[in-house]
Amino acid sequence: MTELLKLDGISKIYPSVVANDNIDLSIEKGEIHAILGENGAGKSTLMKLIYGVSQPDRGTIYWRGKAVQVRNPAHARALGIGMVFQHFSLFESMTVVQNISLAVPGSLSDLSKAIIKAAEGFGLPVSPDTLVNSLSVGERQRVEIIRCILQNPKLLIMDEPTSVLPPQGVEMLFDTLRKLAADGCSILYISHKMDEIRSLCDRATVLRDGKLVGTVKPSEETSQSLAKLMIGREIPHASHEAATEDGEVKLRIEQVNHTPKDPFGTPLNSVSLQVRAGEIVGIAGVSGNGQNELMRIISGETLLKPPSNGQITLCGQNTGRLAPMQRRRLGFSFVPEERLGRGAVPDLNLGYNSLLTGLENGLSSMGFIRFGKMKAMADECIAKNDVRCGGNSARASSLSGGNLQKFIVGREMALTPEVLVLSQPTWGVDVGAAAAIREALIKLRDAGVAILLVSEELEELFEVTDRIHVIFNGHLSDSLPTRGTNAEQIGHWMTGSFVPSTPAAAAS
Amino acid sequence: MKPFQLVPRTQQSLAAQLLVPVVSIILTLVAGSVMFMLLGKSPPAAFYAFFIEPLTTRYGIGEVLLKMGPLLLIAQGLAIGFRAQVWNIGAEGQLLLGAIVSGAIALQFETSDSAWLLPSMVVGGTLAGAAWAAIAAWLRTSFNANEILVTFMLSSVALQLLYYLVSGPLRDPMGMSFPQSAMFGDAALFEPLVSGTRVNTSLYLALAVTIVAWIFVQRSIPGYKLLVSGLAPQAARYAGFSENRAVWLGLLIGGAAAGMAGVGEVAGPLGLLQRNISPGYGFAAIIVAFLGGLHPIGILFAAFFMALIYVGGDMSLVSVGLPNASTTIFQGMLLVFYLACYLFVNYRLQRRSKKQLISASSGREGSTQ
Numbered sequence: 001m002t003e004l005l006k007l008d009g010i011s012k013i014y015p016s017v018v019a020n021d022n023i024d025l026s027i028e029k030g031e032i033h034a035i036l037g038e039n040g041a042g043k044s045t046l047m048k049l050i051y052g053v054s055q056p057d058r059g060t061i062y063w064r065g066k067a068v069q070v071r072n073p074a075h076a077r078a079l080g081i082g083m084v085f086q087h088f089s090l091f092e093s094m095t096v097v098q099n100i101s102l103a104v105p106g107s108l109s110d111l112s113k114a115i116i117k118a119a120e121g122f123g124l125p126v127s128p129d130t131l132v133n134s135l136s137v138g139e140r141q142r143v144e145i146i147r148c149i150l151q152n153p154k155l156l157i158m159d160e161p162t163s164v165l166p167p168q169g170v171e172m173l174f175d176t177l178r179k180l181a182a183d184g185c186s187i188l189y190i191s192h193k194m195d196e197i198r199s200l201c202d203r204a205t206v207l208r209d210g211k212l213v214g215t216v217k218p219s220e221e222t223s224q225s226l227a228k229l230m231i232g233r234e235i236p237h238a239s240h241e242a243a244t245e246d247g248e249v250k251l252r253i254e255q256v257n258h259t260p261k262d263p264f265g266t267p268l269n270s271v272s273l274q275v276r277a278g279e280i281v282g283i284a285g286v287s288g289n290g291q292n293e294l295m296r297i298i299s300g301e302t303l304l305k306p307p308s309n310g311q312i313t314l315c316g317q318n319t320g321r322l323a324p325m326q327r328r329r330l331g332f333s334f335v336p337e338e339r340l341g342r343g344a345v346p347d348l349n350l351g352y353n354s355l356l357t358g359l360e361n362g363l364s365s366m367g368f369i370r371f372g373k374m375k376a377m378a379d380e381c382i383a384k385n386d387v388r389c390g391g392n393s394a395r396a397s398s399l400s401g402g403n404l405q406k407f408i409v410g411r412e413m414a415l416t417p418e419v420l421v422l423s424q425p426t427w428g429v430d431v432g433a434a435a436a437i438r439e440a441l442i443k444l445r446d447a448g449v450a451i452l453l454v455s456e457e458l459e460e461l462f463e464v465t466d467r468i469h470v471i472f473n474g475h476l477s478d479s480l481p482t483r484g485t486n487a488e489q490i491g492h493w494m495t496g497s498f499v500p501s502t503p504a505a506a507a508s
Numbered sequence: 509m510k511p512f513q514l515v516p517r518t519q520q521s522l523a524a525q526l527l528v529p530v531v532s533i534i535l536t537l538v539a540g541s542v543m544f545m546l547l548g549k550s551p552p553a554a555f556y557a558f559f560i561e562p563l564t565t566r567y568g569i570g571e572v573l574l575k576m577g578p579l580l581l582i583a584q585g586l587a588i589g590f591r592a593q594v595w596n597i598g599a600e601g602q603l604l605l606g607a608i609v610s611g612a613i614a615l616q617f618e619t620s621d622s623a624w625l626l627p628s629m630v631v632g633g634t635l636a637g638a639a640w641a642a643i644a645a646w647l648r649t650s651f652n653a654n655e656i657l658v659t660f661m662l663s664s665v666a667l668q669l670l671y672y673l674v675s676g677p678l679r680d681p682m683g684m685s686f687p688q689s690a691m692f693g694d695a696a697l698f699e700p701l702v703s704g705t706r707v708n709t710s711l712y713l714a715l716a717v718t719i720v721a722w723i724f725v726q727r728s729i730p731g732y733k734l735l736v737s738g739l740a741p742q743a744a745r746y747a748g749f750s751e752n753r754a755v756w757l758g759l760l761i762g763g764a765a766a767g768m769a770g771v772g773e774v775a776g777p778l779g780l781l782q783r784n785i786s787p788g789y790g791f792a793a794i795i796v797a798f799l800g801g802l803h804p805i806g807i808l809f810a811a812f813f814m815a816l817i818y819v820g821g822d823m824s825l826v827s828v829g830l831p832n833a834s835t836t837i838f839q840g841m842l843l844v845f846y847l848a849c850y851l852f853v854n855y856r857l858q859r860r861s862k863k864q865l866i867s868a869s870s871g872r873e874g875s876t877q
Contacts (some may be wrong), residue, residue, distance in 0.1 A: 054515075301745050324748030334746075343741040348735075356736065356747045360728055367729045 003187040004029045004186050005050070007154060010059035021210045022059070027155065033198040034188045034218060036230050037207035038430035043190045044400070046207070047157050050188070051083045052076040064281050071160050077103075083155035083410055084144045084161055087472065090179050092133035096126055096143050104150045111150075124172070134262050136288030145173075149180070156180065157188045160428055174200050192230065192430050194223035206230055210430060227431055247277035249313075250450035251298070252417045256310030257274035257467050258297060268297070271310070271476040273469055275419065275450040279477065280441060282465035283454045284490050290474040291454050292337070295423050298452070299334045300324035315418055328357065331418030337454075339401060343408040346397035350389065354378040354411055361415055371411075377414065385410035385462050386433065402429040409437055413444065420444060421452045426460060438464045458487050472496040509628060514822060514855045520581055526852050529799050529806065533813065534843035537859070541843050549828055551638035556617050557828045558820035561623035568819065570705020576604070576815035578769035578786070580714040582793035583811055584721040587802040591725070593738035594758030596641060597632060598659025599766035600790025605640040606770025610668055611781040615678060621695045629696060630713070637767015638760045640666065645759040647753040655759065663790070674781050689781040698776050710772035717765060722804035733786035739828025787818065788866075795843045814839070 007025040011018070020042045027033050037043045049056050050323055052070035060067050063079055064412045070076050073083075090099050097112050104111060112128040119126050124142040126277040132140060141161065148156055158177075162170045177200065178186055197204055198218045207212040213229055221229075251274065251359075258268040268290050275281045285291060295303040297312065304310065304320035312320045315330045335341045344353045354377045355363050363374045378392035385406040389399050396404055407426055422441075424436035442466055445451055455461050461468055467479040477498040480489065540558075541551035562568035582599045584786035589596050589669035596602075617625055643662060671687070680690040698708035724731045737744040737754035744751065773785055800807030809847045820833030 299746065302749065323750070324746065326748075328748070336746055338742070341740045344738055345740040345743045347739050352732070355732060356743060359732075364729050368727050369729060369732060411805050 002029050004031075004063070005026070006061065006062040007046075007050070007124055008060045010046070010049060010056045010061070012042075012049060013057050018210050019115075020049070020056070023144065023207070023212050025184050025212075026207055026213075027074070027188065028202075029154075029186055029265045030181050032181050032201045034201035034204035035188060035190045035207065036192060036194075036197060036204050036226065036398070036431060037232060038192065038402075040437065041207040041230075042210040042431075043207055044159060045210075047159060047188065049188060050076070051081060051157060054329065060228050072201050077151060080152075081153035081157065081475060082148035082151055082155070083157040083159070084141065084148055085159050088140045088144055090140055092130045093131065095131055096135075097128035099132060100128075100147045100150065101142060103147055115146055115152055118149050121176075124176070129472040136267065136292065138287035145176075149176075153185060155186045155188065159190045160192075161189075162193065164192070170196070182220075194218075194226045194431075197226065198223065219476055223231055230431070234380055244278045245276070247279060247448065247450070249274045250277050250315055251275040251421075251452060252311075252313040253298070254313070256294075256297065256308070256312070256448075258293060258295050258302075258304065258306070258308040258310070260302070266474045268439055269474045271474075273452075273476060274480070275452050277418070277448045277450050278445055280372070280445050280464055280465045281452055281483070282461040282468045283452070283471050283476070284458060284461055284468055285454075285456070285471035287456055289471045291423065291471055293474075293479065294471070294476075295334070295336065295454065298421055299336070300327045310401045323418075325360070328415070329360065332417050333412040333420045335412050335422040337423040337427070339404045339408055340397060344396040344404060345394060349378075349393045350387075350399075350407060351375045351378040351392040353407070354381060354392075357411065358415060369395030374495075377411075381407055381410040384414075384437070402433060405429050406433050406437070413440060417449060419450045419452070421454075423454045424456065425453070426455075434460075437440065458490060461490075462487065470494055470498060472499060475499045512756065512857050512859055514851075515858045515866045524856075525741075525801060527799065528849045528853055529810065529846065532799070532842060532849045535845040535849070536838060536841045537811065539751060539845070540838060543834075544830075547830070549830065553832060554824060554828050557824035558834075560786075561609050561827065562816060563825055566702065566704055568823065570583060570702060570707040571819045571822075572812070572815045573701075573704070573707040574815075575789075575818045577714045577772055577776075578789045579710045579793050579796050579814050580598070580773070580808065581717055581769040581813035582762075582766045582790060583800065583807045584714075584717050584761040586793055586806060587797040587800070587804070588721065588725065588731070588734065589758030589762045590797055591738050591802050592734035592754045592758045593741075594666075594755055594762075595656045595796060596644070596659045596759050596762040596788070597656055597783060597791055598641070598644065598661075598663040599762060599769075599787065601659070601663030602637035602640045602763040602766035603770040603773070604663075604670050606637040606668040606767025607774045608666075608673060608768075608770075608783065608787050609633050609636035610771040611692075611774045612678065614692040615689055616782075617696070618690065618693050620693060625693075626775060629775055630768060633771035634764045634768045637770060638764040640767070641759040641763025643673050645756045648755050648759075652795055655755070659759075664669070670781070670785065671783060674783060678781055680780075687783055688733060689848050691780050692775065693797035696775055697779055698772070700739040706777050708776045710776050713772065717768070718804055718808055721807075725804055730757065766793075790816075792839055795839060795846070798844065799846055814842075817842075 003026055005027040009025055010023045012020040014175060023046060025423055034184065035043050035046065037438060048054050050070065052072045052075050061070060068079065070079065083293055084472065097115060098107050100115060101108055101111055115128045124146055126139055126142045126146065132143065151291065161173060174479055181187055191202055203215055203219050204218045205215045208230065215497055253271060253273050256268055256271045262268065266289060271294060273281065283291065295305060300323055305314065311318060314327060314332055317330060319327055319330065342347045345356065351374050355369065355374050356379055363377060375392045381387065382389060382392065388403050388406045397405065405425065406429065412420065429437065438460065441451055452460065453465060462482060465482045468485065469479045470477040470490060472494060477493055541555065543553040544551045562572055565716065584598055586596055610629035613629045613632050640662060642660065644655045644658040645771060647658050648655045674689060675687040678689045683690065696711045701707045701709055701711060733749040734754050734757060736747065737749055737751060741751060769789060774781060778785065792814055796807060796810045800810035817835055819839045821838065824830040825832060
C-alpha cells in the first residue's frame with residue numbers, strides 16, 4: 001500500500017481554543033480510516049484543514065508524497081478530496097440534479113442518469129428531479145454522498161454519515177464504502193459510534209481535546225476500550241426500572257389525518273398514540289416517514305385545520321388549534337430535530353436563545369426582558385449540561401452541533417415540562433453527553449413527566465423507552481412493550497410490514 | 509494567487525461594526541474629492557462649503573436639524589421592520605399619506621385655534637401612514653405578495669393621489685389655480701424651536717421616537733420576537749412567534765413613523781399641501797437605517813450626517829456652484845461604500861505569508877499532475 005495523505009504536526013489555534021494540537025496522521029490508499037473523538041475533540045476542524053476550508057497554523061500536509069497547501073475546497077476537489085459534511089450544503093429551492101450540477105460538469109439529463117445509476121448501485125434511493133427543500137435530513141445526506149461519488153474522489157471524508165440513516169441504510173452505506181475502498185478510494189470516516197468503526201474501519205485515530213491520543217486497529221479493540229480511549233473514562237450506562245403503568249394520560253393523539261402543504265411531505269394516516277405521566281414512549285422509523293409532520297402537529301408549528309382531522313389532547317385539553325406558546329403554557333416542551341435555525345437562533349447568543357422558549361417562564365415581565373434572569377438561566381443550563389462554549393454571550397452558531405444540542409435539551413428540561421417531546425435528541429452528540437441526556441430523560445420520567453422520543457437509533461430507543469411505536473409512510477403502528485420485543489421485530493416493522501396493504505406485509 | 513484572502517470571522521467584532529460607518533463616510537469623502545477635482549473645483553473649498561459651512565451659522569445648523577427630524581423618524585421606524593426582514597421601501601408614500609391626511613384636517617379646521625388641532629393632525633397623519641403600509645401587510649399576509657414591490661409601487665400611487673388632491677379637492681380656491689392648498693392656520697403649525705431658524709418642535713417627536721425605539725429594540729419582548737422572526741423564521745415558528753404578526757408590526761411601525769414625518773413637513777417648513785413635499789426622505793431614510801447599523805443610537809448619528817449632505821448640497825449649489833445632483837451622488841456613494849465595508853463585519857482580510865504563497869504555487873503544480 002502507498003501513502004495517500006500524511007499530516008505532519010498539524011496545529012490549528014482559534015482565539016478561544018486550540019482546536020488541533022500537533023496532529024500526525026497518515027492514510028493509505030484504499031484504506032478506511034476512522035477519526036474517533038467526542039464533540040469538540042477537534043475532528044471537524046481537522047477535516048476542514050484537509051478539505052481546505054481553513055488553513056493550519058503549523059505543520060504540513062503531504063498529498064501523494066508532496067507538500068501541499070490546500071487553498072480552498074475547490075482546490076481540494078481538484079486534488080481528489082471529497083467531503084460529506086455533517087451540516088449539508090444544498091440549495092433548498094433547487095432540485096437534486098440542479099444541486100449536483102453545480103459541482104459536477106455535464107448536462108442535466110446525463111447527470112440525472114448518473115444519479116439514478118449511482119443511487120441504485122449504492123443503495124441511496126433519491127429522485128433527481130425532487131426539490132431539496134422537500135427532502136428529509138436522511139435524504140439530503142444521500143444527495144451529498146452521491147454528489148461526492150460522482151466526482152470520483154481519491155479520498156472521501158465522511159462526517160458522521162450514519163446518524164441519519166436507518167439500520168438497513170447503514171449496511172448499504174458500508175457496502176458502498178467498502179466497494180469504493182476496494183476501487184482504491186481512501187475513506188476518512190468520522191464517527192463516535194464504536195460498533196460501526198469496528199465493523200468498517202481498518203485503522204482508527206483517536207482525538208481527545210484537540211490532541212492525538214493514539215492510532216489503533218479497531219478490529220482488535222472492544223467498544224468499551226475504544227470508548228475509554230476516546231473519553232478517558234468509563235461510559236455511564238443508563239439502567240432503570242420499568243415505568244409505572246397507571247399514570248394519567250398526558251398526551252393523546254387520536255385518529256389524526258393530515259396532508260401537509262408541501263407536496264413532497266408525508267401525509268399522516270390515522271395516527272393515534274398516547275403517553276402517560278411517568279413513561280417514555282419511543283417512535284422508531286426511517287427518517288422521512290412522517291416524523292417531521294407528526295412533530296410539527298404535536299408542537300403546534302402546524303395547526304390541525306380541515307381537511308386534516310383528528311384530535312390532540314394535552315394535559316386534558318383539546319389542543320389541535322392551539323399555538324405553540326399556548327401549548328407551552330399547558331406544560332409542553334419540545335426539542336426539534338434541527339438545532340441551528342429552529343431549536344436555536346444562530347446569530348443570537350445563548351442568553352437570548354434561552355429566551356426563545358423561556359420568555360414566559362420568568363424571563364420577562366410586563367413585556368420587557370429580564371436580562372439578569374435570562375443570563376442566569378443560560379449560565380445554569382451551560383453549567384448543568386456541560387455545554388462547552390464561551391459563556392452566555394457565545395453565539396449559538398459558534399457551538400459545535402453536539403454542544404448546542406446539549407444546550408437546547410437542557411433549556412427545554414429546565415422549563416419543567418409535564419410533557420416532553422424530543423426528536424433525535426442525541427444525533428451527533430458524543431457518547432458521554434448522549435448517556436447524560438438519556439439518564440436525565442429517565443430521571444424526568446421517574447419524576448412523572450410524560451416523554452415522547454422520536455429516534456432513528458434503535459439502541460437508544462431500547463435503552464430508555466418503555467413502549468415503542470414504529471412509523472412508516474405516515475402510518476403509526478401499535479405500540480410494543482420495549483421489554484417484550486426485540487430489534488428484529490422493530491426492524492421488520494420499519495419496512496412497513498405492520499401496514500395491512502404494503503408489499504412487505506403481503507410477503508410476510 | 510492573490511496576496512490577500514477573506515477569512516470569515518469566528519466572532520462578530522464590535523470594533524468592526526462601529527468602524528464600518530466611519531470608514532464608509534471617509535471613503536465617501538475621498539471619492540467626493542475626486543469628483544470635485546474632476547468638476548474643476550478645489551476640494552478643500554468644496555468640502556468646506558459642503559460639510560463645514562452649514563454648521564457655522566445658526567441658520568445652517570437649524571436647516572440640518574430640520575432635515576434630520578424626518579430622516580431620524582422614518583429610519584427608526586424602518587429599522588425595526590428591517591431587523592425582522594420586512595422590507596418596507598415605500599416610506600416615501602407613507603410620508604405623503606401622513607401629509608395628505610394631516611393637511612386635510614388642517615384645511616378642514618382652517619380657522620380653528622384649538623390646541624387640539626396639531627395633536628389630532630399628528631395622530632391622523634401617523635394613522636394614515638400606518639394604514640398605507642397596512643395595504644402591503646394585508647397583501648403579503650393574505651396572498652404572499654412581495655412587500656418590497658407593493659410598498660414601492662404604492663409610493664407612486666400616493667404621489668399621484670397628492671397631485672390629484674392639490675389640483676382638485678384640496679386646491680386653494682383663491683390660489684389662482686396653482687396646484688397647492690391654502691395656507692394652514694397658526695394652530696396647525698409646529699412652533700419654531702430657535703428664532704432665526706426653521707427648525708421646529710417636531711424635532712422633539714423624532715427624538716422621543718428614538719428613545720421609544722431604543723427601548724423597544726433593546727429591551728422589549730415584542731422587539732425580541734421581531735428580531736427572531738428576521739434572523740431565523742423557523743425558530744420563530746418553533747417558539748410560536750407569529751410570522752404574520754411580525755409582518756404587520758414591521759410594516760405598521762415603519763408606516764406610522766413615516767406618516768408622522770409627513771405631518772412634520774406640512775405642519776412645519778411648508779405650512780400647506782403642494783406637489784413637492786419630501787425631497788426623497790423616505791428613500792434616504794433607508795440608507796440612514798443601514799448606515800446606523802439598524803441600531804437606534806447609530807441611526808441618530810447617521811440621520812445627522814445624511815441631513816448634512818442634504819443641506820450641504822443646497823448650500824454649495826450657491827456658494828461654489830456645485831451641480832444640483834451632488835446630494836444624490838453623495839447619498840449613492842455612501843450606500844455603496846457602506847455595503848462594501850459591511851463585508852468586513854463578517855469577514856476579515858488576511859495577508860498571505862510568503863511561505864503560503866510559495867507552497868501554494870507548488871501545490872498548484874501538484875494538482876495539475
